């Protein structure tokens with residue numbers, strides 16, 4: 001049995017990861033400051049005697065004994081990470097330093113949840129790991145993008161300088177049950193608007209693209225990466241290469257919900273990437289992984305989740 005630390009364990013991805021790691025017979029410690037995480041996400045795990053949830057902020061040092069660390073703590077939606085941008089950078093940078101320091105003392109493997117945002121508004125399409133990105137260092141997304149880029153730097157310096165076992169995953173847009181209903185991300189926003197027959201907000205002209213990966217596929221990839229041979233440090237792109245425009249996504253959600261919503265167009269936020277699609281050749285080759293869940297199937301499960309949440313009144317009408 002491995003003792004595994006998951007930072008950000010009560011968040012969207014973190015809670016699914018904790019659940020899967022417990023199912024695989026591990027002893028799991030979740031730490032979270034509950035900024036965007038919800039206790040409801042891990043309520044069903046609390047009875048498991050091999051699960052422990054601790055309130056802790058990763059910007060402060062942590063002293064625990066574990067064999068592996070998955071570092072997921074960081075708000076992921078633009079609305080949430082722009083709410084307190086200084087804290088966002090601190091979470092990525094100080095959080096990485098603290099988790100790398102912990103891993104160094106314990107000689108533990110540590111995985112960083114990095115992001116496709118390190119590519120910024122990309123000039124290479126699809127994005128492969130060798131592309132260095134096109135990132136505004138002083139814009140409203142920079143606290144997240146540059147924080148995550150600096151965290152990657154720290155991971156590779158600990159690897160070179162201290163021979164630490166590292167894994168860096170560049171995660172592309174992932175969706176599914178337990179996304180925060182108020183996080184403002186496109187999938188949660190559009191599904192909630194469609195269920196409520198309210199206008200569907202399209203930022204810009206809706207021609208911008210994203211590539212959406214269902215959460216179960218992503219969690220499988222993170223665990224495969226952690227358990228891959230030591231020389232596979234990454235960065236490894238993890239995401240679904242099926243590229244969709246925001247308008248296509250909106251139409252699919254309207255069809256799946258049978259909604260009578262109309263579309264309303266809003267200003268495109270600054271530095272919003274025009275396109276994003278992962279080249280996942282490396283993950284396919286080294287992890288034997290590729291996404292299995294098609295968009296419509298994943299959206300159907302996510303819609304069911306939000307329908308239940310809205311019936312319980314957990315989102316303002």
Ligand code: NAD
Pocket residue numbers: 007008009010011012013014031032033034035036037038056057058059071072073074075076077091095113114115116170171172173174175180
């Ligand atoms: P989320 O907001 O649901 O989860 C983040 C968790 O981290 C929350 O539980 C939050 O309370 C916690 N947290 C934030 N700051 C913290 C701090 N200082 N100390 C301790 N806990 C803190 O987001 P998510 O979608 O689950 O994302 C998880 C990770 O994956 C993030 O690092 C994110 O950058 C990365 N990621 C996610 C996506 C995606 O599409 N979901 C894409 C790329 C990268």
Ligand code: UDP
Pocket residue numbers: 077078173184185186187189190201202203204206208210246268269272273
């Ligand atoms: N978006 C939109 N309507 C919304 C929310 C988001 O059109 O209600 C757009 C947003 O401008 C971006 C894309 O959807 O182009 C994905 O946004 P999200 O916040 O989910 O993630 P991002 O990939 O931009 O970090």
